[in-house]
Amino acid sequence: MKHGGKRLGAGRPKGSRNRASARREQFVALSGRTPIEVMIAVMRYNFDAAEYERSQPTPNQKEITAAYARALDAAHKAAQFVHPRLSAVEHSPRFDWSLLTLEEVNLVEPILRKALDHEHGGTVNGEAAAVIHYTKD
Numbered sequence: 001m002k003h004g005g006k007r008l009g010a011g012r013p014k015g016s017r018n019r020a021s022a023r024r025e026q027f028v029a030l031s032g033r034t035p036i037e038v039m040i041a042v043m044r045y046n047f048d049a050a051e052y053e054r055s056q057p058t059p060n061q062k063e064i065t066a067a068y069a070r071a072l073d074a075a076h077k078a079a080q081f082v083h084p085r086l087s088a089v090e091h092s093p094r095f096d097w098s099l100l101t102l103e104e105v106n107l108v109e110p111i112l113r114k115a116l117d118h119e120h121g122g123t124v125n126g127e128a129a130a131v132i133h134y135t136k137d
Contacts, residue, residue: 036081043074 012018017025028034033041050067053059097105 036078039074039078039081043071043078046071046074 046067050064050071053064053067100108
């Protein structure tokens with residue numbers, strides 16, 4: 001008999017919830033409004049109240065500001081359940097010049113220098129663009 005490793009059909013299927021979480025979510029859903037539904041309802045109610053007050057002939061600015069603040073607070077709390085967070089990604093390119101031959105560097109360097117000079121006015125992140133020097137060991 002084969003020991004260790006991954007076996008077909010073993011474990012919980014991908015994407016399925018564990019039993020405790022599934023029971024808890026089912027109980028909350030069946031027992032009335034869920035917390036996210038309450039947060040969204042509070043957000044909409046306060047936003048509508050602020051908009052209604054703004055439409056009045058003599059709007060009360062303190063009431064408007066307070067209603068918008070309550071709506072913003074509820075929106076902030078509900079957002080994490082509605083919108084996924086963006087992951088932090090570094091967008092600056094990193095080059096490993098040691099992987100290139102001298103001929104390849106001589107082809108790429110003028111193109112990169114032109115792109116940097118054109119896009120950033122000769123600077124990268126506020127500092128003067130580095131001149132690329134390559135020496136083959």
